[in-house]
Amino acid sequence: TAALCAVTMIGIAMNKRGNRTLYALMMASAGIALIMYSVIRNGGQPLYYGGISLVFFAVWLNGSLLWFAKKIGLMPGQWKGVKTMT
Numbered sequence: 858t859a860a861l862c863a864v865t866m867i868g869i870a871m872n873k874r875g876n877r878t879l880y881a882l883m884m885a886s887a888g889i890a891l892i893m894y895s896v897i898r899n900g901g902q903p904l905y906y907g908g909i910s911l912v913f914f915a916v917w918l919n920g921s922l923l924w925f926a927k928k929i930g931l932m933p934g935q936w937k938g939v940k941t942m943t
Contacts, residue, residue, distance in 0.1 A: 858892060858893070858896050859893065862889045862892065862893070862912075865885060865889075865912060865916065866882065866885060866889070868916075869881050869882055869885055869915065869916060869919050870882060872919055872920065874919055877918060877919055878919055880915075880918060881915040881916070881918045881919035882915070884911055884912075884914060884915035884918065885911065885912050885916070887908075887911055888907075888908040888909065888910070888911025888912035888913075888915060889912060890908070891904055891905070891907055891908030891911065892905055892908035892909065892912070893908075895908060
């Protein structure tokens with residue numbers, strides 16, 4: 858578990874996206890802390906899967922979450938090639 862967490866953190870750090878990388882690293886660190894606490898102290902499945910969810914969203918945030926959110930209209934922004942209804 859620790860090795861996979863380390864690989865995830867390295868992968869996020871290597872995919873530099875400015876401030877998104879910093880936020881993703883902080884979110885992944887919190888998720889990894891939950892995972893490790895759950896594994897070491899037998900914290901149970903909710904704690905483990907909560908950590909997994911945080912790590913998943915951190916990777917998504919650093920990769921393409923903002924692009925996806927803008928693409929489906931959750932965030933303002935103009936995208937090349939997107940047609941708007943007038």
